[in-house]
Amino acid sequence: MNRGPDFEELVGKEVSAEERERLRAAHELLVQAGPPPELSPGMEAVPWPEEALPATWRRRRPTQRRPLVRAVALASAALVGFLIGHSTTSPTTSIEAQRTVNLHGTKLDRDAIGSLELGKKDSNGNWPMLLRVTRLKQLPEGGYYDLYLTRHGKPIAKCGVFNVGRGVTVVRLSASYDLNHFDRNGWVVTRQLPGHHKPTDIVLKPV
Amino acid sequence: MGLSYAVPAAMPHGARREPSSDDALEIERDVSDGELIRRVARKDSKAFEALYRRYARPVFGLALRRLGDRMKAEDAVQETFAAIWRSARTYAPDRGAGAPWLYAVARNAIVDRGRTRSDPPGEGPELPADEPGPDERAEASYVSWRVHRALEGLPHNERNVIELAYYGGLSQSEVADFLSIPLGTVKTRTRAGLGRLADLLEGELR
Numbered sequence: 001m002n003r004g005p006d007f008e009e010l011v012g013k014e015v016s017a018e019e020r021e022r023l024r025a026a027h028e029l030l031v032q033a034g035p036p037p038e039l040s041p042g043m044e045a046v047p048w049p050e051e052a053l054p055a056t057w058r059r060r061r062p063t064q065r066r067p068l069v070r071a072v073a074l075a076s077a078a079l080v081g082f083l084i085g086h087s088t089t090s091p092t093t094s095i096e097a098q099r100t101v102n103l104h105g106t107k108l109d110r111d112a113i114g115s116l117e118l119g120k121k122d123s124n125g126n127w128p129m130l131l132r133v134t135r136l137k138q139l140p141e142g143g144y145y146d147l148y149l150t151r152h153g154k155p156i157a158k159c160g161v162f163n164v165g166r167g168v169t170v171v172r173l174s175a176s177y178d179l180n181h182f183d184r185n186g187w188v189v190t191r192q193l194p195g196h197h198k199p200t201d202i203v204l205k206p207v
Numbered sequence: 208m209g210l211s212y213a214v215p216a217a218m219p220h221g222a223r224r225e226p227s228s229d230d231a232l233e234i235e236r237d238v239s240d241g242e243l244i245r246r247v248a249r250k251d252s253k254a255f256e257a258l259y260r261r262y263a264r265p266v267f268g269l270a271l272r273r274l275g276d277r278m279k280a281e282d283a284v285q286e287t288f289a290a291i292w293r294s295a296r297t298y299a300p301d302r303g304a305g306a307p308w309l310y311a312v313a314r315n316a317i318v319d320r321g322r323t324r325s326d327p328p329g330e331g332p333e334l335p336a337d338e339p340g341p342d343e344r345a346e347a348s349y350v351s352w353r354v355h356r357a358l359e360g361l362p363h364n365e366r367n368v369i370e371l372a373y374y375g376g377l378s379q380s381e382v383a384d385f386l387s388i389p390l391g392t393v394k395t396r397t398r399a400g401l402g403r404l405a406d407l408l409e410g411e412l413r
Binding site: 023 | 268347367371375377386387398405
């Protein structure tokens with residue numbers, strides 16, 4: 001079993017013996033329990049009981065959209081994302097977060113970790129976002145990372161481009177999409193190596 | 208925040224719900240599980256939503272552990288919440304708190320789901336002698352259930368530092384760098400979060 005973080009480092013010395021034992025017990029339960037499982041995007045949405053319960057709770061098959069309609073929708077989303085989702089590195093590393101989505105590395109970059117804070121929509125309809133990442137691999141020249149919104153787990157709308165250095169990288173981004181059209185907490189980071197511009201290599205996804 | 212949630216793939220067509228408010232869910236934070244169950248018995252959909260937010264991950268974790276298959280576990284989560292909606296009126300507060308009642312409902316739904324497996328019951332691998340037996344596994348499942356539920360009850364900033372430290376593998380300094388907050392704040396939030404978890408898990412700590 002993973003022993004978890006060092007309890008003494010977490011708690012320090014300025015705690016009474018009685019309180020220390022109480023905290024240690026909570027610490028051991030956290031380690032014993034292991035991480036909570038990741039919910040699929042579909043499960044993030046709360047079922048609506050009145051209609052959902054007596055009726056069929058079986059999965060709907062994904063509808064097949066016509067290729068042309070789908071291509072136009074994707075192209076529009078990409079264009080809007082490109083126009084609106086420019087990222088800027090900023091020394092300002094705080095945002096009035098309404099929601100935080102923790103991200104963890106996929107098998108392509110297992111050690112990577114990140115979080116995305118979603119701010120309040122401004123009067124122009126833009127959602128400010130603050131993305132923090134660490135342990136993402138530095139990419140060769142010409143490579144970059146993209147932040148995408150997903151639908152049914154697939155990256156659909158680009159929210160910005162960034163690169164990483166050593167340590168923690170913090171970037172401010174913005175998107176003007178209607179978030180109802182995407183998975184709840186559906187942000188992923190994709191790796192774009194030189195000459196590869198499709199969002200297929202997801203390196204960070206929601207916990 | 209005024210976001211509404213996407214309609215899940217599992218929902219029947221046309222069952223879109225009214226936009227939900229995270230603020231409203233925040234208000235439910237101090238309401239006990241038992242009170243929420245009683246409100247669900249009166250068909251209060253807000254209470255149902257709050258229970259779902261509290262228990263979706265613990266139920267899913269329990270189902271995954273028992274069934275070992277994400278799709279079946281997702282089905283078991285749906286069946287659990289359907290059962291909660293149907294049978295909330297059978298909850299008797301004088302016979303115990305809400306969490307054990309919910310655990311029993313979830314366990315029954317998961318067992319039922321396990322029985323409907325279409326796979327032929329092949330011979331499973333023999334367990335080594337030091338593998339946990341059914342009693343130990345059941346106890347471990349209940350502990351995970353309670354801990355995951357308790358994590359849902361922490362304030363966001365405390366839960367964040369605890370999850371990064373315990374499940375993200377970051378040291379306290381790395382958590383501070385990562386969140387761009389002072390190390391002292393990380394330590395304060397971690398201690399406060401552990402203390403709050405100890406309160407929430409009081410029954411398990413005895």
